[in-house]
Structures are given as structure tokens and as C-alpha cells.
Amino acid sequence: MSLHVDLKILDERLKTQMPAYATAGSAGLDLRACIDAPLTLEPNAWQLVPTGMAIYLQDPGYAAMILPRSGLGHKHGIVLGNLVGLIDSDYQGQLMVSAWNRTDTAFTIEPMERIAQLVIVPVMQAHFNVVDAFADVSARGEGGYGSTGRS
Numbered sequence: 001m002s003l004h005v006d007l008k009i010l011d012e013r014l015k016t017q018m019p020a021y022a023t024a025g026s027a028g029l030d031l032r033a034c035i036d037a038p039l040t041l042e043p044n045a046w047q048l049v050p051t052g053m054a055i056y057l058q059d060p061g062y063a064a065m066i067l068p069r070s071g072l073g074h075k076h077g078i079v080l081g082n083l084v085g086l087i088d089s090d091y092q093g094q095l096m097v098s099a100w101n102r103t104d105t106a107f108t109i110e111p112m113e114r115i116a117q118l119v120i121v122p123v124m125q126a127h128f129n130v131v132d133a134f135a136d137v138s139a140r141g142e143g144g145y146g147s148t149g150r151s
């Protein structure tokens, strides 16, 4: 399924290095660090990194999520300061990545390096119906936090 989304290029360098789905089956497209010089993240430091682009989803039936890249996150510990970035359908500003070095080793992000990925997902806005009691008691009921055991 594909969706048409308006995209503004804010950094000229993206014109030749446009974020794109790497394979036909890719869920995410990699976002690039649109920085002018290498950016060193000291141990446990985080910084907001511009991606050089803005999208306008417009339809409240969609959102975008910024997620870590697994290679950078697992091998180098570069994940997101907000864990997951949620992009509202009415947001028109530049996509920003909160890059967090969760390790005890400094890591340098190079200009235009792919630092995170963007996934567009369907969303439902709920109309909440306030009740005193739910219509029936489910098999789970109020059980959670490991109520079904470990094995």
C-alpha cells in the first residue's frame, strides 16, 4: 500500500541523497543527519539533529514514527533521546532526530549519515465513551504486569 505525502526539502544536499526505501519491502526510510560538520556525541550525550526535510501528512488517519536504525543502535549505541519520535499529521516543521549516545564511548556522526528511520503508520483517533463499568468482563480482566506468568 502506498501513500502520497508532501515533502519539503530544506537542505540542498538531500537533492542528490534523498531518503528512500532501501528495498521494495522496507518499512522505514532512513533519515540523514543534515549537519555541516562531524558531530561527536560524548558518552551519554544527546543532541537534536536536523534531517533537512519536512513532511505534511495532513490526514489524521496517519502518523509517522522516528525509530532507531538497528545497526547504529545495537552496535554503536546511538538511539533516540525520546526513545521514539512521533510525528503528528499536522506537523509541518523540519523532522528532527534526538540522537542519544547511550554508551560510555564517544561516537561521531558524519554529515549526511543515515541516523534514524521514518515509518508511516495508520492511526485511529478514538471518540471516548465514558462508562461506569465495561459491558463484559474479559478473560484478562484487570490482570497485567506479568499476570500470565513467565513460561
Ligand SMILES: O=c1ccn([C@H]2C[C@H](O)[C@@H](COP(=O)(O)OP(=O)(O)OP(=O)(O)O)O2)c(=O)[nH]1
Residues within 6 Å of the ligand: 066, 082, 084, 085, 086, 087, 088, 089, 091, 094, 095, 096, 097, 098
Ligand atoms: O523525534 C521527534 C519528535 C517530534 N518531532 C516533531 C513532530 C511532532 O509532531 C512535534 C511534536 O512532538 P510531540 O507531540 O511528541 O512533542 P510535545 O513535547 O508534545 O510537543 P508539542 O507540545 O508541540 O506537541 O515535534 C520531531 O520532529 N521529532
Ligand SMILES: [Mg+2]
Residues within 6 Å of the ligand: none
Ligand atoms: Mg505533543
